[in-house]
Amino acid sequence: MQIYWTKINKIIEETPEVKTYLLDCPEGVTWEEGAHIHLALEGFNAGDKPNRSLIRHMSISTLPHENSIGITTRIREQCSLFKSILRNLGVGDEVAIFKIHSNVPLKREDKNVYLLSSGVGLATFRPLVLDYFDRADNVNQIHSLNIDSSRDYLFKSIFESAPDKKFTSQFVDNRKDYYEEVKKLAADKDGLFYIVGSDEFLMQNIEVLREQGIQPEQIMLDKRESQRSEFLSYELTM
Template sequence: MSFVKDMLSMFNKKELSFLKSYKESEDYYTFLFEKEKDITWNAGQYGLFTITHKKIKNNTRPFSVASVPQENTIQITTKISDQPSEFKKAMLELTKGTKITMAGPVGAFYLREEHPTVLIAGGIGITPFRSIVKQLEAEKKEIPVHLLYLDSNKTYIFKDELDRIASNTSIGLTYLDSSNHLQQALDKSISTYKNNAKYYIAGPKSMVEDTSTYLRDNEISKRNIKKDVLIGY
């Protein structure tokens, strides 16, 4: 069913108007677009964003929507290094009012039922979780949720915001800087929740696959592991 819904949603392209961008840290930028009233999404889903103000090759990229509908903006946060792709160069050229298009939202990476939940982010994989924890904060849900945030560079984008949310809610938050530390943190979660939690993993392919394998090796069943691979990292 959700596959059919995603297919239909892909054909539903919306024009978005650029509002502003700012740096989150050295190489990370946030881009905000106006949210029309008829656009909504589940926190954690992504869209397919297309550059339309100039002709470039490969003009479409998937990005997690890092905001929640209540913020009234569509937020993309991405890494742009010294030698950006044509797509990211075009993103940096956006000025207020420039249009891009978004197809979607799509994807099954969002919370559905009320289970204890472990959110596991690797670097830029924090983007869907910004949206998910903001949604949990807004809904004042009391389910046990713990966010494990791995970033070997210790950049930890959104840190201030995440710290504020963690101090105002029951959401647990642990910053980690190595896969060894991530495994130790996972051991704690596994011994607390065993196979009674949902484990959501987002990040680069190797991080997502390694973490998923670790959970499976520790008796966590496949149906309790949800993966979001940010292809391109």
Template sequence: MNFFEAKIIKTVKETSDTYSYIMETPEGFAWKAGQHAMFKFKDYDVADEKKERIFTIASAPEDGFLMFTTRISPEHTDFKEILLNKVKVGDVMLIADALGKFDLEMDKYDETLIIAGGVGITPIRSLLKHYAQDNVPAHRITLLYSDDRGEFAYGEFWNELKAQMTNLQLHLISDRDEFTSLIDKYAKEKLNTSEYLIAGSPGMNAAISEKLQSLGVEKDNIKTDNFMGY
């Protein structure tokens, strides 16, 4: 497997337990918004059985840098321990070729509902940053970004994005009942004229997909992106 060397240029604490790692884009490395890649350390030994991790690339090609974001809980792997307490600016991450397809289909649908939970927001940041460069006012995008603790990654990015994307309706939600209610309301109104992108844990994705289908949304109109091992 081919790996590219990506130098860390900045680390950001996004929430109380969520961190972003920003790197220079290696020469020859390319990716599309919404893709993921395998990352590993160049200069640190990992005590875990798995020496590498798959992360969504949270930056879009238009950002001009590579970024992944991960949640580090109090009980975490040695890989996460290295990220939390050892990695510093100037260190090098090794990154494999980008993979996956998780994208909007603006030519097929009138509208898009994006449902993101917690760190599942990472591919959504990438996608919306990409589409903000080519704003399509006629295609309405609604983003429901939920976090039970009310801690939302990327801070000021959302205000900048709203200023660029006149077709974006953004909801940052910490109340689970409100989250469910907004999904129900949207699906009943738009049904199959909209596409539905869901990005969260496998359990969340399955539950929301099942709920949408029970409301009459066809399975082919629902796309999911599971984050695992974050």
């Protein structure tokens, strides 16, 4: 496994609690839309075993042609050791990245695509939407639905409905509205539904979609195949 140490080249304050860290892209590193990495902080590999409190999975919120690896994360006042260290890093500081993999590339199957996310989950979808804007081939249309109770909605310049691009974006600030919208979207029995958020959020979305007759193969999760099957089979046994 190759570990790349790379520098933070810019920090964007997306909202009071959400920051995007743009990292220099090490030579030879590339990725597909929907990819995630392991992001690790100084000292994570100092001992015999990797120190897990200094490592987190993070989606890459940029595309390779943006020339930086973007990491978007919410850092609350009360936060983990990992985030308290990250919060204090600045431009020029180094972090490590490794194990790049995408579970949720954009499927180009001539279908309507629905992106369902919670909070910074939208970061996983940013590159999918940019990739679609660059090249809409074999994607009928994309609809994004994001729930964020903070109401500080992210990436508003990209997640803005654009009828000419067959892209719609919806933000809601409460669960009731959110799940009502999911039910409406599930009226499309042939759509592809991507879900990103906490495990609890995934389960609830899967339940609603399955109740509406959406099949497991129409549901995309940012999980390895074995974990994805577990999430989807749980619903099937009910």
